[in-house]
Amino acid sequence: MGVRALVTGRRWELASAFAALPRPLRLESPRGDRAVVVLPAVAWDYRWQRPQQLAVALADGGRPVVYLDPFARTHLAPRFTARPLTPSLLWALLSLPGLPDPYRTTLDPAQAEVLADEVLAVLVQPPAWLLVQLPFWEPLARALAARTGAPVVYDRLDLHAGFAAIPAAVLEAERRLLGEANLVVATSAALAETPSAPVAAIALVRNGVDLERFRLAPPPRNRRPRAGFVGALASWVDADALRHAARARPEIEFFIAGRVEDRAFAELEREPNLRLIGEIPHTAVPQFLAALDIALVPFRDLPLTRAVDPVKLYEALAVGAPVVARRLPEIARWSTLLELYDTPTELPAALDRALADPGAEARAARRAAVVGESWAERAAALERLVAPLVRSLGSAPT
DSSP states (O other): OOTGGGGGSOHHHHHHTOOOOOSSBOOOOTTOOOOEEEEOSSOTTSSOOHHHHHHHHHHHTTOOEEEEEOOOOOSSSOSEEEEEEETTEEEEEEOOTTOOOTTTSOOOHHHHHHHHHHHHHHBSSOOSEEEEOSGGGHHHHHHHHHHHOOOEEEEEOSOGGGSTTOOHHHHHHHHHHHHHOSEEEESSHHHHHOOSSOOSOEEEOOOOBOTTTSOOOOOOOOSSOEEEEESOBSTTBOHHHHHHHHHHOTTSEEEEESOBOSGGGGGGGGSTTEEEEEOOOGGGHHHHHHTOSEEEEOBOOOHHHHTOOOHHHHHHHHHTOOEEEEOOHHHHTTGGGSEEESSGGGHHHHHHHHHTOOOHHHHHHHHHHTTTOBHHHHHHHHHHHHHHHHHTTOSSOO
């Protein structure tokens, strides 16, 4: 079973099958590198995003990886269960007392001290560096850094203040991370330019695409034009714009894939030419995008989305699909390859322009534009940025 195939499994069925691991565990590295410990923003078996993609790309590039996963809402699993997904990638499942919500709180400092010991007990050598992607982890990053001297890299994925009802404690934890991390990397220019605390060093490392899986696809052969979006159906996606487009262009079929997280989307099923098809596994996303005449990025214009570098945009460009998207700062960088709109009322006209797409040459141009935007390139950029920090710790092997 491949690494990505595990995404579709049920985590605690997998956990129950985990064999007892020898401790310490030697993860393979062709260069003899020490591991990076990833403190991620999403569960391993959740929607496939930057955290999993970077973990796989780092491991594929020769860097051993430990991916900690505290997102389970169950007491049924052991507190700390680890399983190698590949010889160089370890997935560690955490069942934390009190079942804390990683998006609404921070890790208890006492739990962080215990977890730091658990993590280090699994490794032959201390980690080379720590990749932190959520404020929740700040106490554990501090504990691991204190024990090992490993540099802390904060991967700033989102504008946390842009989410609804984020507790002040989470924002304060991010401020501490920004101030204490040895390096901050950001996924968008907005996140790189507007940190909420002093930062020692900050670099822009945008999102990317798995070029092997998202290959240039031939044009679809649909009886009716098909437009679609795949992603979380949350408050930052513009349900009103989709409703307006469906009503204005009844000849177009709209397929919207994702878990409904905002009640506004439930009402869209009343539109006869719009289907909510639910969450699809990431393994099915390339085929979904390749079957579209138009790929949509229908975000609302919010502080949150102005700080987003959409992964689905890279993936749609990689399959060559015509893209219609809301004009936002990171999206506008690709304006020569997209059809952009500024208000929901402009979306139908943008769809018309996309359907007049000139064909194979334009599809190839879209693919060519993201050839240098792979996750392997992003992982290599991270390694280059972190290398001076690791060397500064002394003569220990990296």
